[in-house]
Amino acid sequence: EVQLLESGGGLVQRGGSLRLSCAASGFTFSSSDMSWVRQAPGKGLEWVSSISGGDGTTDYADTVKGRFTISRDSFKNTLYLQMNSLRADDTAVYYCAKNWWYGFEYWGRGTLVTVSS
């Protein structure tokens, strides 16, 4: 059974930093493309960042480029999102997802990040 379990969310002040983690199991993590997707309160889904399973190529939405860094540890089967210079509009539930055919196959339950101003 595939499981994706996010952690690391919480309350942080504007301008602060936070690192999210996503523990993966039930599939071959090392060769899987992975993503972070977020949802602000009352809003739709927004793709944030992806990382390839092969050479570790990364990709970011313009809204987070230069502030967020996606990475992975294939020994720990864990995906990360380092978030710096956080802004109020980064407040959202952050979901970890396994990519599939340029979309998303499996989802975690999400972790809430609240940026206070």
Add this chain to the structure above:
Amino acid sequence: QTVVTQEPSFSVSLGGTVTLTCGLSSGSVSTTYFPSWYQQTPGQAPRTLIYKTNIRSSGVPDRFSGSILGNKAALTITGAQADDECDYYCVLYMGSGLSGVFGGGTKLTVV
């Protein structure tokens, strides 16, 4: 910048059939955009329904089907049930990067 468009809201009668669409602000959707569809009830994580235009994800009932209709991707729900009332999102791949772009979502009401 091309935007992925969805109807903001739609309603369907209980037991009826509804087709939700996913288009582009400029241009036509084809299978090369690898359309995918997701269902989300409030407070829950999204659930993958369809990928690669018309392939149902594991465990998804055949009441849900994907296609290309005209210049848009489409999600058709037949025999609508009360618990189909929720939000539906599509994703289209724009030809670069590792992932596609989300549409704004459609809120489906079952009446």
